[in-house]
Amino acid sequence: MISQKDWPEYKKIAQNVDQGGNRELLINWYAQKYQLFEGGSPASRKCCELLYQNLIASDHLQILDVGCGTGDQARLLQSLGVQEASFYGIDMSKAMLESAKSKKLYKELINSILPEIPYPDRHFDIVISAGTLCCPGHAPVETLSEMIRVTKPGGLLCFDYELNWFENQESGWKKTHEQLVQKGLIKELVRQIDAYIPSQNISGLYFVCQKGQL
Numbered sequence: 001m002i003s004q005k006d007w008p009e010y011k012k013i014a015q016n017v018d019q020g021g022n023r024e025l026l027i028n029w030y031a032q033k034y035q036l037f038e039g040g041s042p043a044s045r046k047c048c049e050l051l052y053q054n055l056i057a058s059d060h061l062q063i064l065d066v067g068c069g070t071g072d073q074a075r076l077l078q079s080l081g082v083q084e085a086s087f088y089g090i091d092m093s094k095a096m097l098e099s100a101k102s103k104k105l106y107k108e109l110i111n112s113i114l115p116e117i118p119y120p121d122r123h124f125d126i127v128i129s130a131g132t133l134c135c136p137g138h139a140p141v142e143t144l145s146e147m148i149r150v151t152k153p154g155g156l157l158c159f160d161y162e163l164n165w166f167e168n169q170e171s172g173w174k175k176t177h178e179q180l181v182q183k184g185l186i187k188e189l190v191r192q193i194d195a196y197i198p199s200q201n202i203s204g205l206y207f208v209c210q211k212g213q214l
């Protein structure tokens, strides 16, 4: 979890990336600070709980974790009772992926920079993304369409946005999200506000959505 002490440096680097600065600085920051995220962020815990509460029974779930970080989503979901599943993760940070790999819970971990998701269309039953999409300097808005593309029709997507950044027109996330809902590509099953970065009193907007039968 990002502490009071780490916040100023993180914020400066993330905002710089958002304004067209060097993404390597953010990748390096995560390489140095990956231990802050061990155990899963508050966003991770919230997403996993919401996803588990809305799971549709299935024999064997294929789950993609977008911005998997230290790989705690697989651990948390398994501890909640999601046993019959294969987990796949993508992240831009090799250090984060090494930590995820050490937990031996993911079938495949890929180093990739969003919005690119290197999987075929309609491939996963579930796509989860915690603490990664709508925060300055992280994933671009095109990522949500990519997540929908790789989800099977009727499958679930569980993700969060930093609330202030979602409401900020400059980010483009609110417009993108609402357009995809209006087009019927996703249907909101759950929309909830909860803690996101507690040390900064920043709230998150959490969703469970279902992909349309298109």
Ligand SMILES: C[S@@+](CC[C@H](N)C(=O)[O-])C[C@H]1O[C@@H](n2cnc3c(N)ncnc32)[C@H](O)[C@@H]1O
Pocket: 030, 037, 040, 041, 043, 044, 066, 067, 068, 069, 070, 072, 090, 091, 092, 093, 096, 112, 113, 114, 115, 129, 130, 131, 132, 137, 138, 139, 140
């Ligand atoms: C705040 S951490 C969250 C990690 C984990 N999901 C959790 O909640 O504990 C954000 C993660 O997203 C990854 N990330 C950020 N921007 C990315 C991008 N454009 N492409 C791929 N990964 C990205 C970072 O490397 C980091 O692992």
